[in-house]
Amino acid sequence: MKKVYVKEEVCVGCRLCEVYCITSHSKYKDVLKAFKLQTQRPTPRIVIEENKPVSFSLQCRHCNDAPCVKSCITGAMQKDPSTGVVICDTDKCVGCWTCVLVCEFGAIIRDVNNKVASKCDLCAEAGEPACVKNCPNEALVYSEGGISA
Missing domain, CATH: 3.30.70.20 (Alpha-Beta Plaits)
Known part of the structure; x- marks a missing residue:
């Protein structure tokens, strides 16, 4: 990838x-x-x-074993199985920031305008x-x- x-x-x-x-x-x-x-x-x-x-x-490093995907309580953080890209479905994100806490690279940001997680796609x-x-x-x-x- x-x-x-x-x-x-x-x-x-x-x-x-x-x-x-x-x-x-x-x-x-x-x-x-x-x-x-x-x-x-x-x-x-x-x-x-x-x-x-x-x-x-x-x-975002689009980790193979992405902790943000595993920790997401709503399933908003998803890894596309065909491309390997980790995406955030902002319609599902509730702004709990668990993904922000578990990302060891600090690559997930709070989008304060929309109160959702924001990351490189x-x-x-x-x-x-x-x-x-x-x-x-x-x-x-x-x-x-x-x-x-």
Whole structure:
């Protein structure tokens, strides 16, 4: 399964991954419209960790044995058996935050606008994650086997 990997040595913490994540999950799918016209913007599904000079983005690892799926009391967190992608069905999510507590990577975020869990879905409809596609330094890589030197 393809996943997003981070090359922290080239990440400058510009947060464009967040901007494009928000844009790709907005109703407009356009940066300016998403930020100027959409009154309630989506929560970015990526977290930027910074401790200068090191910075990197953090997103769901889509674990094989996903603790968030196992702990979800409503079945909102599900692993797609054909793709391996862990998704959150926001219609089923009750905002108990159990998934946030059990994620050892800190990759699940509380979407305070909608009071549900929010996490990377690898931009499933787009084919390639928006964060990877728009990273100016190519600090994010979408691949099957990690980062090659």
